[in-house]
Amino acid sequence: MTQTLPVGLTATAVVAASSANLGPGFDSLGLALSLYDEIVVEVTESGLVVEVEGEGAGQVPLDSSHLVVRAIEHGLQSTGFQVAGLKVICRNDIPHSRGLGSSAAAVVGGLAVVNGLVTQVGSEPLSDAELIQLASEFEGHPDNASAAVLGGAVVSWTEHEGVLPRYSAVPIQLHPDIHLFPAIPEERSSTAETRVLLPEHVSHTDARFNLSRAALLVVALTQRPDLLMEATEDVLHQPQRAAAIPRSAEYLQILRRCQVSAALSGAGPAVIAFSTQSELPAKAVEYGIANGFTVSEMRVGEGVRWTSGVVART
Numbered sequence: 001m002t003q004t005l006p007v008g009l010t011a012t013a014v015v016a017a018s019s020a021n022l023g024p025g026f027d028s029l030g031l032a033l034s035l036y037d038e039i040v041v042e043v044t045e046s047g048l049v050v051e052v053e054g055e056g057a058g059q060v061p062l063d064s065s066h067l068v069v070r071a072i073e074h075g076l077q078s079t080g081f082q083v084a085g086l087k088v089i090c091r092n093d094i095p096h097s098r099g100l101g102s103s104a105a106a107v108v109g110g111l112a113v114v115n116g117l118v119t120q121v122g123s124e125p126l127s128d129a130e131l132i133q134l135a136s137e138f139e140g141h142p143d144n145a146s147a148a149v150l151g152g153a154v155v156s157w158t159e160h161e162g163v164l165p166r167y168s169a170v171p172i173q174l175h176p177d178i179h180l181f182p183a184i185p186e187e188r189s190s191t192a193e194t195r196v197l198l199p200e201h202v203s204h205t206d207a208r209f210n211l212s213r214a215a216l217l218v219v220a221l222t223q224r225p226d227l228l229m230e231a232t233e234d235v236l237h238q239p240q241r242a243a244a245i246p247r248s249a250e251y252l253q254i255l256r257r258c259q260v261s262a263a264l265s266g267a268g269p270a271v272i273a274f275s276t277q278s279e280l281p282a283k284a285v286e287y288g289i290a291n292g293f294t295v296s297e298m299r300v301g302e303g304v305r306w307t308s309g310v311v312a313r314t
Contacts, residue, residue: 011116016301032301071110151303
């Protein structure tokens with residue numbers, strides 16, 4: 001039986017940006033970044049009010065089609081609750097359509113804020129595994145979603161044995177010597193638009209190449225940062241997407257020519273660099289700035305945090 005939550009309940013969730021693929025780990029490897037969105041909700045007597053501050057303000061829908069609202073509805077249904085009305089405030093710092101997991105953050109944040117509501121009436125919150133499953137159902141793969149849920153670096157996978165796919169992930173410990181430098185461009189790119197550029201079939205040679213690099217990347221990220229250059233090589237998706245995001249493709253090559261390990265962040269157009277140095281080479285920074293990229297060091301992001309009540313972001 002579906003229960004109706006009482007009017008006046010409030011909850012907050014804070015969720016990180018994420019970078020997926022990391023080169024060869026297509027739809028499997030992910031990494032949370034220290035750039036966060038905050039979602040605040042209040043159960044009201046009726047209707048739906050959506051407010052967006054920061055990224056996406058004036059650009060995203062303010063009705064039931066908003067991704068956060070859809071995720072909240074999915075979370076409520078999954079926990080056996082409904083609401084008479086809802087006010088949703090989204091305070092966004094994660095850039096949209098840049099390859100930094102903004103949609104995954106919206107979904108994970110929407111689901112997590114449900115935990116903050118239902119625990120106030122004595123219900124068990126959704127577990128991390130359930131958050132990963134429910135969030136991944138929106139996009140069909142769990143790389144960004146699992147990074148947003150768990151924080152840090154993750155290895156994720158999908159099982160297709162049942163009627164519905166099952167999505168899972170495990171965390172891996174990023175080596176402390178690795179510094180992260182996302183390069184975020186002004187231009188935007190849709191994952192859906194760049195995914196259609198990928199071939200339906202790949203050769204055994206290319207598959208073998210990426211399998212070896214993805215396996216090596218786990219070792220490089222956790223134990224051997226000196227192997228990051230080789231480990232971030234890819235032939236399955238980055239070359240195919242280059243024509244659609246030429247500045248990002250060129251910047252990726254500039255970084256690598258400067259001996260900086262780098263990959264597209266998700267489907268791009270953002271690029272992420274990995275370095276054991278605390279600064280990028282001056283040539284790489286100058287090229288990025290001259291071509292519209294904002295380049296800065298970020299820490300590894302934390303897993304999604306939710307709480308009952310309205311709590312300011314820290």
